[in-house]
Amino acid sequence: MSKEVRQLEPTNVWNKFADLNAVPRPSKKEERVIQFMLDFGKSLGLETFKDEVGNVIIRKPATSGMEHKKMVTLQSHLDMVHQKNADTIFDFDAQGIEMKVEGDWVKAKGTTLGADNGMGVAAIMALLESDSVEHPALEALFTIDEETGMTGAMGLKAGVLKGEILLNLDTEEDDEIDIGCAGGIDVTARRRYMELDVPNNQIAYAITVKGLQGGHSGMDIHRGFGNANKIMNRLLFSAGERFEIGVSEINGGSLRNAIPRESFAVIVVHEKFMDNFEKTILELAGTIKDELKYMEPNLYVGIEQVAVPASMMEPDAQQKLIRAIYAAKNGVYAMSAAMDDLVETSNNIARVVAKDGHCEVMCLTRSSVNSAKLDLANSLRCAFELAGCEVTLSGDYPGWNPNPDSAILKVLENKYKTVFGEGAHVVACHAGLECGILGKNYPDMDMISFGPTIKGAHSPDERVSISSVQKFWKFLLEILKDVPNK
Template structure:
């Protein structure tokens, strides 16, 4: 599968990426890939070990004569976001990805590509196997469950890594280097809400929001794209005047992806069905106009359900839940004053569900300020406590404080300028790179993050510019060789 990848340049990197595409690896299902990498390391005579959390480290001694160079850690995460178009059946725990090239970009057919962070992992593996690269002591650090919880980094063993420099290979913009990132936390809300039987004069209808672009809840949060949960709740709010009651709800699949689709079953008085359809048509026009240029394919639909449900939320419970979701913070909360053009604080209403009165929400709060993350989490707790819900904060991780005076950054910039003729853009990203967590565990470690050009991460539109991968590889290899020599 995906044999065409091995014809791309640089071949060693793409050969490893083929292995990753052929090996299912959603968060929590990295074991098969880890076993393959361990066998590969054994075949190459490379030492490897794992910490208690399951993170994998592969080590390679320095090129003879360069043993005194500072130890270098090449870091990436093994898992990928599992997103497929609704009409495309794909089992991310069993099925390989199907990739193809179009107009200089690599895509996956109807699914996420896993370039985030598969290309960084592939690059690290290609470095570890290279026999013609001069380098100091190398460690490849491959973490688990980054996309679902940052669990691998959060539970990384301390006093385990030997290197004092770290290259995080999980960035997605050509010509840029990242020196800081947002921290974040998951806010999980659960409630058991009262239900009542459907009346004889109530019809059951399925309301759907589809056709949105989706994307990364950090990198794309400021681009004006629609959040299917936010939009569906807005529609539900508009239909309350027709005495609609919620039966069930399913919106979004990952807390760190902008929801592209959301669905709700409604109990609606039969006499109001046509009025609901008319209101929906007007709302679709209104919302399409609001989203024009950012999300142009929004579709709203109201269709009959096959099996009539027995119960729906009581009218009061339905109104309270919809009101709470409507009032919940969603999207950009504040732009940074210290770093112009960068989002400081945001919240993504990532996963919302309602089944037989059991309500569940998982939101992802991000901020460059840990205090702002805590404040949004507390606001969500205060809001949902009003409807009797239980709220907890999970998987909190710190931000990565920028160090613009880092000698590692200076060497990267000088090399980038010499190799490509331009200075890299030095950036801070509103996304959860693992650097903040790693830096808290290894406070004396210098680190930067860079990578090839990836677009559409966390959605089936994910793609990578092939030419940028070759450029990324050239910069990475040159930097490794430069760091093997004494600083000038």
């Protein structure tokens, strides 16, 4: 299906996107895409190098008559979130993304698409390759590991970049110009527990929660999407209140920055409760479905009898874990007082695993206010420590403070109105952009972020608008014509 994608306009951008999507590029495993990008820059005869953490930098001189303009650093990240539907057979480490066109959208077949941030990467590649686009001196910065730690941006040292203006191409609404973002911190709770032999006269059930929309744990956190881990935990809590259940296994969610779409558990209960147990689970499932019927119409909760496992979690640890997850905040915690309709602080309970005597809960806490981020993280820490967990806070990265007086912002606002006949929305987002991190070592660099319309990022429903890519490309080319002078 990449042939169909390659025929879309602008063909230079879509062809680069198809080339990129043929290269496996999971976070933390970017060796192949790093080499791909190094080979690309060198094939063009451009200054191309890799820094000590793996970021790739490519520089291209200004076109004739544009030498007096400030150098522009174009920045996007090389890695992508790897998510797939449970029934999709796909090896992210070995296969390229399989794409398809549906109306105005490019999608993937049962997996994430990689438009986040592959469309930004593709646009930069098209600019570097072009011999017809007018532009000032360009510096392409392709960072690594944005999705699972932003270690590329964090590891970029001062003095490597030469640009005075940074255009980050990693936002997802084509009528928005982003001037700020949230920071984040990983909260991880772990504990060992004793496993007990399953008593006689027990029956076992597999409980399944799936069919949720999922999505980006920053950009979509305010939408009220269901969280599979919280739904599963609610089922287990309610069942435990009425029956003596034993949890053998829980496996829910995947990545910290993806709202969990699926969760699976295996539990045991005395055979005398069989009829009442199934009825209780299905009745509560009906209640939850009714609560989420408008937001999650495809929510599925299933229960089926399975073979009795050999072991289960000891009751005290089980009760404490379930109660801690129930108490832990998930979703929007506070809205911003500084900007209308902006989420200030949130948490995503992204991953819950309990098996073989070990349990782990992974969260991503975000906020545009650093003190509020740490306050919520400590609240989560306390809840899980009371459950006997060892809690670590890691991967702390700063937000990006808005600068409404930015010179490049004025260029983008004026250009958007001139080209499209209406004003753009100047916003800050609740996602984590690399601008805040890059700004620590490059405090004088004027930064802005924009991009094409992408929906469902970090989920197999990810899709990018074809017409929006055309709009984004046109906007980018017009911006480069009006970059301020040195």
